[in-house]
Amino acid sequence: xxxxxxxxxxxxxxxKSRAKASVRILWRSFVFLLILFIILxxxxxxxxxxxxxxxxxxxxxxxxxSSDVYAGDGATILGRYYVQDRSNCKFIDISPTVINALxxxxxxxxxxxxxxxxxxxxxxxxxxxxxxxxxxxxITQQLAKNLFPRNSESIFTLPFLKLKxxxxxxxxxxxxxxxxxxxxxxxxxPFGDNVFGIRNASLTFYNKIPSKVAVDEAAVLIxxxxxxxxxxxxxxxxxxKNRRNTVLDLMVKHNFLTPEISAExxxxxxxxxxxxxxxxxGIAPYFRQVLEQQVKTILKDIKKPDGNDYNLYxxxxxxxxxxxxxxxxxxxxxxxxxxTVLQKQxxxxxxxxxxxxxxxxxxxxxxxxxxxxxxxxxxxxxxxLGMTEKQAMxxxxxxxxxxxxxxxxxxSKDTTISPIDSIRYMKTFLQSGFMAMDPFTGEVRAWVxxxxxxxxxxxHVNTNTKRQVGSTIKPLLYCFAVDxxxxxxxxxxxxxxxxxxxxxxxxxxxxxxxxxxxxxxLAKSLNNAALYILKQVGIDxxxxxxxxxxxxxxxxxxxxxALGVSDISLFEMMxxxxxxxxxxxxxxxxxxxxxxxxxxxxxxxxxxxxKDIINPNTAxxxxxxxxxxxxxxxxxxxxxxxxxxNDIAGKTGTTNKQADAWFMGYTPQLLAGxxxxxxxxxxxxxxxxxxxxxxxxxxxxxxxMRRVYADKTLNINPNARFxxxxxxxxxxxxxxxxxxxxxxxxxxxxxxxxxxxxxxIENGGRILEDE
Numbered sequence: 055x056x057x058x059x060x061x062x063x064x065x066x067x068x069x070k071s072r073a074k075a076s077v078r079i080l081w082r083s084f085v086f087l088l089i090l091f092i093i094l095x096x097x098x099x100x101x102x103x104x105x106x107x108x109x110x111x112x113x114x115x116x117x118x119x120s121s122d123v124y125a126g127d128g129a130t131i132l133g134r135y136y137v138q139d140r141s142n143c144k145f146i147d148i149s150p151t152v153i154n155a156l157x158x159x160x161x162x163x164x165x166x167x168x169x170x171x172x173x174x175x176x177x178x179x180x181x182x183x184x185x186x187x188x189x190x191x192x193i194t195q196q197l198a199k200n201l202f203p204r205n206s207e208s209i210f211t212l213p214f215l216k217l218k219x220x221x222x223x224x225x226x227x228x229x230x231x232x233x234x235x236x237x238x239x240x241x242x243x244p245f246g247d248n249v250f251g252i253r254n255a256s257l258t259f260y261n262k263i264p265s266k267v268a269v270d271e272a273a274v275l276i277x278x279x280x281x282x283x284x285x286x287x288x289x290x291x292x293x294x295k296n297r298r299n300t301v302l303d304l305m306v307k308h309n310f311l312t313p314e315i316s317a318e319x320x321x322x323x324x325x326x327x328x329x330x331x332x333x334x335x336g337i338a339p340y341f342r343q344v345l346e347q348q349v350k351t352i353l354k355d356i357k358k359p360d361g362n363d364y365n366l367y368x369x370x371x372x373x374x375x376x377x378x379x380x381x382x383x384x385x386x387x388x389x390x391x392x393x394t395v396l397q398k399q400x401x402x403x404x405x406x407x408x409x410x411x412x413x414x415x416x417x418x419x420x421x422x423x424x425x426x427x428x429x430x431x432x433x434x435x436x437x438x439l440g441m442t443e444k445q446a447m448x449x450x451x452x453x454x455x456x457x458x459x460x461x462x463x464x465x466s467k468d469t470t471i472s473p474i475d476s477i478r479y480m481k482t483f484l485q486s487g488f489m490a491m492d493p494f495t496g497e498v499r500a501w502v503x504x505x506x507x508x509x510x511x512x513x514h515v516n517t518n519t520k521r522q523v524g525s526t527i528k529p530l531l532y533c534f535a536v537d538x539x540x541x542x543x544x545x546x547x548x549x550x551x552x553x554x555x556x557x558x559x560x561x562x563x564x565x566x567x568x569x570x571x572x573x574x575x576l577a578k579s580l581n582n583a584a585l586y587i588l589k590q591v592g593i594d595x596x597x598x599x600x601x602x603x604x605x606x607x608x609x610x611x612x613x614x615x616a617l618g619v620s621d622i623s624l625f626e627m628m629x630x631x632x633x634x635x636x637x638x639x640x641x642x643x644x645x646x647x648x649x650x651x652x653x654x655x656x657x658x659x660x661x662x663x664x665k666d667i668i669n670p671n672t673a674x675x676x677x678x679x680x681x682x683x684x685x686x687x688x689x690x691x692x693x694x695x696x697x698x699x700n701d702i703a704g705k706t707g708t709t710n711k712q713a714d715a716w717f718m719g720y721t722p723q724l725l726a727g728x729x730x731x732x733x734x735x736x737x738x739x740x741x742x743x744x745x746x747x748x749x750x751x752x753x754x755x756x757x758x759m760r761r762v763y764a765d766k767t768l769n770i771n772p773n774a775r776f777x778x779x780x781x782x783x784x785x786x787x788x789x790x791x792x793x794x795x796x797x798x799x800x801x802x803x804x805x806x807x808x809x810x811x812x813x814x815i816e817n818g819g820r821i822l823e824d825e
Contacts, residue, residue: 069524082784106324119370119652120254121349122340125379126497126647131257132377133342135349137367140250142652145237148252148264153236154310155269155276159301161193162308164236168227170195191219197239198222227687245275246282246289247330256470258684259287261327269311272326273301287326300326338382340503340513341375341645349373349649356657364801370652376497376645380765381758385488385500387758393505394461396730396750397484412478418736423474426481432473450474458510459483466508480509485733487514487624488754490726491643493632497663498645499724514729520607521729524707524747525579525688526716527618530630531681532576534599535587537672542573542679543785551585553613560585560613573679577687579706581617588616603667604629604642619708627718628727634680634703635720638673638781640665670779675778677703678784688748689717696756698761701775706752712745713738717752722774 084438118135157164170192191199198219226235234564245255252275256264260271267275277297278285287294299320301538305311320545346366353364364371405411409420426449427433436446450473458476460467471479490500503513513519536542548567550559559653564580583635588596596616597609607622609615625643630640641661649657668676680703683689688706692698713735718727728751739745763772 081725119368119668121366121369121371121373124347124372124374125337125382126376126499127379128374130379131335131358132337132375132379133339135346135366138523140241141253141370142251142516143237143240143253143264145233146265148237148240149267149272149821151268151269151272152240152252152264152276153751155272155301155305156193156236156240156279158304158308158310159276160196160279164193165232167192168224170223179738191285192223193239194223194226194267196220197242198226200239200242223280236710237360243279244282246286247279249330258330259326259328261329266486267664269305270298270302270319270322273298273305273319274324277301287324288328295324298363316517337379338377339500340515341377341382341498341501343507343511344501344503344513344516345373345375345645348646352649352658356810358651364651364657369659371635372650372652374647374650374655375501376647377501378499378768380768381490381500381762384761384765385490385502385758388754389488389505390461391757392753393484393486393730396744396753397461397538399744400484400739402481405740406482409478422476422481422734424737425475427474430473432478433756439779461504465506481734482732482737483510484730484750485512485514486731486751486754487519487729488726488758489515489624489628489643490724490758491600491628492723493641493720493725494639495637496632496644496664498643498728501645507540512733515624516743517606517623518626520623521714521731522618523622523627524618524709524714524716525581525584526705526718526727526747527620527622528576528584528616529634529676529705529718530600530603530605531584531591531596532572532679533588533634533672533676535572535591535594536675537668538591540572540587540590541785542571542675544572544581546572546575546577547586548580548582549586550582551589551613553589556613564615572683576679577682577685579688581682584616585613588613600630603633603640618709623728624727628725631718631720631725631727633667634676634721635725636673637670637777638666638668640667671782674776674779674782675784680704681776684719688746689719689752691748691752692719692756695813696753696760698756698759700759700772702759706747706754708742708746711735711738712740712742712750715745715747715750717755719752719755721759721770722776723770726755726758726760728752730754733805 096580110132112176118518119142120134122134122141122483124130125132139484230238240252242251244250245252245259247258249255249258252264254261255275255278256267256271259275260267262570266538274287277294277300278287284290285294302311302316302319305315306313349371350366354368356364358364401407406725408541412423414420427447428596430450433446433450436449437443441449453470453472453475455468455470456476457468458464458471458479459465485504487504488500488502489498491498492589501515503515504510514521532540547569548564550561550565552559562581562585564575564578564582567578567580567583568577570578570583572583593611593613593615600609605622605626607620609620612619629640629642632643633639642660644660646660647661648659651657663698681701683705684692684702689704692702692704700721702719702721704717707715707716707718713731715730719723720726730750739750743749762768
């Protein structure tokens with residue numbers, strides 16, 4: 055058979071031409087795609103395909119940083135203010151075990167690649183075909199994703215987002231060292247429980263700084279990165295343990311750990327030391343609540359260097375306070391020790407033990423109850439659903455499972471109770487406020503604003519919370535008189551006193567004592583004696599003096615001002631009392647030392663505000679008179695019941711119907727004050743022996759000081775004595791005021807007696823009871 059050589063040769067040439075053409079097309083396509091890829095990378099890098107952060111932003115990510123509150127030692131964290139619980143640390147502050155666990159688990163070739171691991175990337179298709187999951191992102195890529203998370207992704211946008219992460223990863227590798235990348239990564243990753251960054255994670259789960267974390271603890275923390283809820287050791291301890299063991303195995307595989315050590319660690323538990331600081335828990339929650347608002351107010355008037363406003367919850371500020379951690383704990387313990395017992399006595403009273411106080415016959419109590427019901431979140435929720443008032447009230451009477459406050463270890467108990475009964479139950483808890491400070495420097499050492507911040511957020515120390523102060527106002531009145539010539543040994547009248555604005559003599563009690571020395575009148579807290587002294591010095595003059603001492607609250611300019619009728623905060627009273635142990639120097643309490651930004655740069659400094667109010671002789675005369683209150687007067691139980699023989703001076707206070715109980719006491723080194731009462735004054739002790747200041751408030755002070763004296767590290771000397779000034783004369787040439795009823799027109803100070811409208815006397819001139 056003949057073959058057509060010409061046709062065959064032509065066919066062969068045609069096939070070769072087509073092959074060459076295909077190769078050319080393939081190369082052209084490759085070159086085109088390569089150019090397109092380069093253009094795409096260029097466009098991504100220059101922000102043409104969406105926002106691309108600058109290198110400055112990458113090096114200084116604007117992650118929300120929590121602001122830390124430090125105690126007086128400058129190291130202990132009292133709490134944090136945050137949107138995300140995050141804070142930064144340096145590479146040298148991170149334990150090598152944490153670094154090794156991270157590398158073994160997330161990126162074993164971290165020090166070998168330049169941001170993108172080619173081996174892991176090429177292996178992706180293989181794992182996809184085998185239907186296996188495998189993370190191919192390097193630590194640097196994960197960091198890029200953490201710093202600038204994807205807002206949304208789909209099958210169409212995912213490739214572009216992945217390319218963007220690659221570009222970011224390469225930029226990070228080109229501009230940061232490997233150690234800086236690891237540090238930045240560990241400062242931004244989430245660890246569960248709204249905790250971000252290795253520093254806060256180690257503090258939260260193990261109460262350790264990152265440099266002190268052990269190998270097994272590091273394995274638990276790094277293990278959480280795969281799923282911070284699934285492998286959270288607090289929520290899922292078994293899963294967390296299994297994940298820990300996986301991390302330990304990987305550390306062995308990559309030669310970060312020997313098999314023997316791994317086996318030993320896997321055979322034991324890794325106990326938590328959970329220390330999550332939140333709004334309610336932690337040290338001094340009431341103080342932190344007040345501090346939060348104060349800092350926000352201060353920051354309103356201060357700008358960042360770039361002109362923007364500071365954000366307490368995002369800027370990582372450092373707030374250094376004066377709080378002493380030990381004293382704070384002792385104060386909280388003292389309050390609990392006393393009120394646990396006092397609350398039982400309170401609820402054992404008739405009307406409380408049987409619930410009779412809630413009967414409809416008691417109109418004031420009913421008004422309090424109705425107001426509280428309508429202000430409750432549950433009632434408001436019912437109304438928001440469109441219920442009528444009647445329907446909402448009916449729902450409020452249906453028992454539900456809930457938890458309420460209780461004086462037990464957990465400060466809580468589960469119960470089934472109607473919302474209305476729950477309100478009744480919570481309303482009858484005694485509240486308290488306690489504060490301790492250094493009277494010489496003004497530094498606040500302890501601040502307890504209530505019995506439990508989880509259930510009762512109302513603070514009872516700060517200047518916004520005011521209660522009638524009762525007889526704790528009397529030392530200010532006596533001091534004003536002594537500083538203007540009265541002698542502590544001078545005789546004062548305890549007869550009912552007449553005032554121009556009163557229709558009949560004012561009898562507040564104590565007249566059975568007759569005429570007595572001034573110091574005796576203060577020790578026994580004789581009310582009529584205080585009225586007598588007020589009449590000599592003048593109401594207006596005394597009010598002015600009290601304001602000068604730091605009392606910023608409005609003072610009722612009525613005769614009962616001498617008995618503590620005015621509402622004043624514990625914080626203000628503490629400031630006013632500093633002049634007694636301070637030798638006449640008034641030092642206003644302060645609790646912030648300084649505020650710094652996240653880099654440690656000073657934002658604002660704080661210093662005590664001090665001024666001389668009285669002379670040292672007057673101050674020491676007051677110390678001696680107030681020591682008499684403790685030695686022989688209304689606060690004598692400090693001696694006979696609490697067996698405290700230290701040099702102590704102070705004053706008790708009780709208001710009408712025992713609605714408020716006070717004790718203000720000080721030693722040569724420390725000043726502290728306590729208030730006890732219900733938030734609604736309608737609820738109170740019926741018997742004075744239980745509800746007076748000496749019984750309801752003084753024990754908190756005593757329990758606190760006993761703990762303080764027992765702790766030698768606090769340097770509060772139990773044997774310290776008040777220092778008598780040179781040339782001191784206790785009862786020397788002083789003035790004894792005339793005892794006639796006409797004394798008001800012959801006052802030693804020649805001060806004009808105030809004329810107060812009668813309606814003011816009716817509203818503010820109540821007679822206050824005392825011990």
